[in-house]
Amino acid sequence: VVVQGFEQAAKSKSEAWKLHKAMLKEFLRDFTSESSLGLALHSVLHKPFREHIRSYLRLLAQLQEQLQEGPERAVVATVVQEFGKLESFIRQVLDEAGLTKELWKSLGSKFTDVLCVPERRLLEDSRNLPIASSTARSERLLLFDDVLVLIQGNSFQSFDLKLVWVDENCGEKSAPGLYSLRITTPEGTFVLSTKDPQMKAVWRWKLEQAVRQALNGKRDFPLWGRGGEGSEAPSRRFFTYVFRREGRLRGATYEGEWLWGKPHGKGTLKWRDGRNHVGDFQEGLEHGFGICLVPRRSEDRYDCYKCHWYQGKMKGYGICEYGNDLVYKGYFKDNVRQGFGILENFSAEHPFKYTGQWENDKKNGYGVWEDKERGERYIGMWLDDHRHGEGIVVTQSGLCYQRTFHGDKMVGSGILLLEDGSVYEGNFTEDLTFVGKGKLSLANGVVLEGTFSERGGRGRLGALGGLST
Missing domain, CATH: 1.10.287 (Helix Hairpins)
Structure with a gap:
C-alpha cells in the first residue's frame, strides 16, 4: 500500500x-x-x-x-x-x-528523498490533530513509528523515538489557555502546546505508545493494551547516539545507558579526535569511576587515566599512565593533580620518582625527589615544580647537606655532612665547594673556622681564619 x-x-x-x-x-x-x-x-x-x-x-x-x-x-x-x-x-x-x-x-521530494522508507508508518500529523512546537518557525509535526519530525520551512529535524522522552510537567508555566508537553532529546528539549486538554492527552498517549513500541521493536497487540491504555515508556534506556550540535560532545559517539536525554549509568564515550572514556555517567557528565584514553598529539601513544570523576572532572584518587613513560598515582581535583601523589618516570634516559604534595598540577609543599640516574635524593619543600624552602639533599657518594632553596637555587648558608663524618657549616656552591664564611668540624675533633675561597679545589681556608683542637 x-x-x-x-x-x-x-x-x-x-x-x-x-x-x-x-x-x-x-x-x-x-x-x-x-x-x-x-x-x-x-x-x-x-x-x-x-x-x-x-x-x-x-x-x-x-x-x-x-x-x-x-x-x-x-x-x-x-x-x-x-x-x-x-x-x-x-x-x-x-x-x-x-x-x-x-x-x-x-510532501516535496526534498523531504521524501530522506524520510520515505518502505517500513516507516505515519501515526499522527499535526494538521489532523493540531499541536504546535516551541521550536522557532516549526510549521508541522509528524509522528512516525520510528522518528518524530519537525518541519520548519524547507528544512526539518528528526528525532529517533528510542531517545525521546515525553513529560507532561513542563517545568515552566504555560501560556494562558495552552496545555503543554515537554519533549526531551539528547540535543535538547522543546515544548509542544495545544489549546485543548483532550488533544494534549491524545498526543501524549500516542507519543508514549510510539516510543515504547520503538524500544520494544514491535507493535502493541491489542492496540490499546490490556487495560485500554498504553503504559509509559521506560525512562532508563540503552542506546548508541552520535551528537550533532555544538558543544563539548559534538561529533562524539555515546553507547550506553540513558536517562531523560542524557548519558546516565554505564557507558562509553568516543570523540573523533581519539579520546575515549569508559565508565560511569550522571546527567550527561562523567561521574564515578572511569577510564579515559587521551591521544598525544606528537606521538602515536595515549595517556590513560584511571580515576574517579565528579560532574565531568577528575576528582579523588586515580592512576595516570602517560604516553611518555610517566606514571602518576595520587589524587586529582578539577582534572589536575591535587593533594598527595607519586610521579615516577620509568624511561631509561631520565628515571626519577617524586613522592609528595601537589597543587594545581604542580609540585607544591613537602615532597621527596629521587634522581635514579644520579643516585641523588632531595627531601624538602617545593613551589611550582621548583625546590623552594628548607631541604635536605643526599648524594650517591654519601654526602648529605641541608640548605635553603629559592627557585631551585641554593641561597644562604647550610650544613654539609661529608663522607668521613666531617661537618661543614656555612656557604658552599652547587658543586659543594666551600666559599665565604664557614666552620669545618673534622671527624678527629679539629675545627677550622674562617673565610674559605675556591682557589686550589674544594674551599681552602683563607688569611682570616683559625684552627682549634
Whole structure:
C-alpha cells in the first residue's frame, strides 16, 4: 500500500490485461472501464486483508449462537473477542499505510528523498490533530513509528523515538489557555502546546505508545493494551547516539545507558579526535569511576587515566599512565593533580620518582625527589615544580647537606655532612665547594673556622681564619 505496489502492478500489466478482457471482467467484478483498471485492481487485491478476519468472526458468531451456556461457549466467546482485536489491529495497520501513502504524495521530494522508507508508518500529523512546537518557525509535526519530525520551512529535524522522552510537567508555566508537553532529546528539549486538554492527552498517549513500541521493536497487540491504555515508556534506556550540535560532545559517539536525554549509568564515550572514556555517567557528565584514553598529539601513544570523576572532572584518587613513560598515582581535583601523589618516570634516559604534595598540577609543599640516574635524593619543600624552602639533599657518594632553596637555587648558608663524618657549616656552591664564611668540624675533633675561597679545589681556608683542637 505504502509504496503503491498495487498501482505499479496494474500499470505494468495493463497491456496484458487488455488482451484478456473476459478474464479481467471475471476477476475484477467492479471493473467498468479501462481508465479505472488501477483502482479496480487495487480494490480486489486490497479487500482480502480486511475481509478474511470478518469471515472467521461470522463463523465464530454462528458457532457461539448454537452452543448452550457452558465452558465451550465461554471459550468461543473468548476467541471471538481475540479475533475482534485482530480485526481492529489489521484495520489500524492498513489505515496507517494509506495515510502514509498520501503523505508521501503531498510532501516535496526534498523531504521524501530522506524520510520515505518502505517500513516507516505515519501515526499522527499535526494538521489532523493540531499541536504546535516551541521550536522557532516549526510549521508541522509528524509522528512516525520510528522518528518524530519537525518541519520548519524547507528544512526539518528528526528525532529517533528510542531517545525521546515525553513529560507532561513542563517545568515552566504555560501560556494562558495552552496545555503543554515537554519533549526531551539528547540535543535538547522543546515544548509542544495545544489549546485543548483532550488533544494534549491524545498526543501524549500516542507519543508514549510510539516510543515504547520503538524500544520494544514491535507493535502493541491489542492496540490499546490490556487495560485500554498504553503504559509509559521506560525512562532508563540503552542506546548508541552520535551528537550533532555544538558543544563539548559534538561529533562524539555515546553507547550506553540513558536517562531523560542524557548519558546516565554505564557507558562509553568516543570523540573523533581519539579520546575515549569508559565508565560511569550522571546527567550527561562523567561521574564515578572511569577510564579515559587521551591521544598525544606528537606521538602515536595515549595517556590513560584511571580515576574517579565528579560532574565531568577528575576528582579523588586515580592512576595516570602517560604516553611518555610517566606514571602518576595520587589524587586529582578539577582534572589536575591535587593533594598527595607519586610521579615516577620509568624511561631509561631520565628515571626519577617524586613522592609528595601537589597543587594545581604542580609540585607544591613537602615532597621527596629521587634522581635514579644520579643516585641523588632531595627531601624538602617545593613551589611550582621548583625546590623552594628548607631541604635536605643526599648524594650517591654519601654526602648529605641541608640548605635553603629559592627557585631551585641554593641561597644562604647550610650544613654539609661529608663522607668521613666531617661537618661543614656555612656557604658552599652547587658543586659543594666551600666559599665565604664557614666552620669545618673534622671527624678527629679539629675545627677550622674562617673565610674559605675556591682557589686550589674544594674551599681552602683563607688569611682570616683559625684552627682549634
